[in-house]
Amino acid sequence: MEKSVVFNNKLLPYLLLVPQLIITLVFFYWPASQAVWQSFKREDAFGLTSEFVGFENYQSLFAQPEYYASMLTTLIFSSLVAALSLSIALLFATQADKNLKAAGAYKTMMIWPYAVAPAVAGVLWLFIFHPSLGTLARPLRWMNFDWNPLLNGNHAMILVVMAAVWKQISYNFLFFLAGLQSIPKSVLEAGAIDGAGPMRRFWTIVFPLLSPTTFFLLVVNIVYVFFDTFGIIDAVTGGGPAGATTTMVYKVYADGRLGGDLGGSAAQSVVLMVIVIALTAIQFKYVERKVQY
């Protein structure tokens, strides 16, 4: 949808765009293009010289089983977190949107964890489920369940998913609730007069009207799962045990820093960029057609 009434100034729109474009070019496109350039080069151990090696970095990257493992980990991790946090948040938001007496207090109590840093959220959940001192690890031990996220890869994945979902529910809740509250009550009343029950009203009126919010949240959630969960993973597992929670982003970081393989790390960045740009383009085109503005 486009505005049909606009201003006709020739220079002004460019001036308005200048601050954002400069910052975007210097701190986004310059480094991003550096990553592309670097991915075709190899530096010596001291970083003094570098030579052009073509696709060698990519070839060695796609020869690594660990790389495919990190792709799978990312896929599992992001589907679990996005699906769980969006649906749980929508459930809570629809309940809070009902005209309950204590709805205001509930809202406040649900919203605030939105402000907790992913790294802090990770530390909180690690503390709860820490194999030796965790409060909720104790009942698991009594049940003779050998819970140990520090050694068992699946347990580690469960722990980071829990922390990531916990952290994201309030964010999604906040936006779903705002979206729900902006729906005119008269529309719902009209639906009710026509005999539509709560479920039918939800799927035929509320859910379609909520689609701009859902679209926004979907984009934000995918970004969140791909990137913001870095703090959780680094604080809880450090990508371990044995790479079980090493997502693609975490691998970029670990290979560049700990391994010092800047060329390989840059190649991974480029692959990640291509995946995510493709994902966005498809999603933006596909979702916007269905969105009710």
Next chain:
Amino acid sequence: MVEHRPLNDIIAYAILTLGVFIVAFPVYLAFIASTHDAATVVGGNMPLTPGSHTLDNYYRAIFVGGSRTSREPVGHMLMNSFISAIGIALGKIFISILSAYAVVYFRFPFRKTAFWIIFVTLMLPVEVRIYPTYKVVADLKMLDTYAGLIMPLIASATGTLLFRQFFMTIPEELLEASRIDGAGPFRFFWDTLLPLSVTTIAALFVIQFIYGWNQYLWPLLITTQDSMQTIVTGIKKMLYTTDELAEWQLAMATAILAMLPPVAVVVFMQRLFVRGLVETEK
């Protein structure tokens, strides 16, 4: 709402109570841990009620520092977090409201291109290009500076997208009326668009302040001096010390301190934020 069914209400209360419990429990436990001494916390049988070491733990965390190996007081980290979070929030609001205004209310060559140039950044946060960005910031001599902490993090489209979506919902009649009254782009922006955008700005401020406050990887990389460290990056260093025993009670006190300011922002700004969005209800 439309109809009232008692059973419906009971289910809603039950679901919400469960939600509040899930959401609050980890933070409650962290608070409890921050009130006990090290032995009680590490012992694995920590009670679920507050202990007697609250003041001692928080005093040590704020003024002395957490880890035995690198004692950097949390008080100073708090200030670094404040400066960078506010810088990120205000900086982003400024650049994105202007660019969204340009993209929505003007027609000019390369408008779509400009929008896509900005939009693409949404999907590639700083995490993907950390090392090249690190190099750019190092070349610009901005390591260990607030500018270095702030600028790369505002190079993103979230704000622009939010303002664009909001501007799209503003009736065209408002612009027509303003133009009939002889208002130019500056008058329209200042007298009409900005007042209408107050709640959107507040919402974006909340999001960006917290986004800035909660940054982890970027501050971790570009702060080489402990004096420029932010509180969120400080916590992990307390847990993974070279010593055998991490001081969980101090780490948890730090976690509570790291949560307080952004949580206060959410709670305080919440009324303003919700009020604007709910106007249809009245």
